[in-house]
Amino acid sequence: MDRRLPELPEVEVTRRQLRAALCGRRIRAVHTAGAGQFFVTRPRTLRQKLPDRTVLRLRRHGKYLIGELDDGSRLVLHLGMTGQLFTADPGVRYRGRGELQVAPEQRPRPLDVHTHLCIEFRDGGPEVRFRDVRKFGRVLLLDAGQTDARLDKLGVDALSARGKQLFAASRKRRTAVKTLLLNQSVLAGIGNIYADEALHQCGIRPTRAAGRLSRADCEQLVEIIRAVMRDSIRLGGTTVSDFINPEGRDGSFQRCLQVYAREGEPCWTCGAEIRRIVLGQRSTHFCPHCQRR
């Protein structure tokens, strides 16, 4: 299975690849499969409201993709852990037992079990599909002017963050710096891989109390976070798997990972054994020699 572990760089790569396939095309119909927490907005509502709309712009904030529609509403997508957005020819069928809820004259339109959303366009061109094996992803449609807590509470996007913002947010925080980096209301977009990688490059131990970081620490850390993410975007993100996705190219940043998923292996900088601990219920990897600060 293709696991892209979507953090900011992977979502940004997805945004860039999807932009042309989504923007400026009038929606004909929306097909949904299944229900549950994946659909924050009820599937029926999506099927009713999206037809005849056009996505004008595709933005990103942290790990959220936000499609701005021509009536002022917003289609908000989160890839969760295993979410994949891709295009596919309308005629392409998938194996599996997923049953789509579609107009009677179009039945059946089988997709694979894990494809929950399919957007069809009036021009008859490729559809945009949202597949998510573990259903940690989210789909919601916000009416014009409607706000949503999960977007409102996001901090500044990590790609444009400044050190002073992390410094301000970290004051009087006793939580580990790694845990603070994963907090999306501080800096938006950092996930487990890039938090570990950035802390390693910065020489900061993940368990360090956030409140004990100096202003200079924060400035250096944010600079490194931005650099790591820029590099990853350039390389197409991180793909953890040997599976080749038929719809798209895999990223190659996984070859640059210094500590993530390298427990017991030697640090490439000093040769010490990479250690793995658990912080905030998340696995955390670091070099005990290089990361002493």
Add this chain to the structure above:
DNA sequence: ATCTGTCCCTGGACGC
């Protein structure tokens, strides 16, 4: 206000 633990969900790895 902040922090911790639990839950959601599935496929892959692993042990017997």
Add this chain to the structure above:
DNA sequence: TGCGTCCAGGGACAGA
């Protein structure tokens, strides 16, 4: 071979 168990992860939520 096949079954059971554990684990990974982002984020919402409840409770401390």
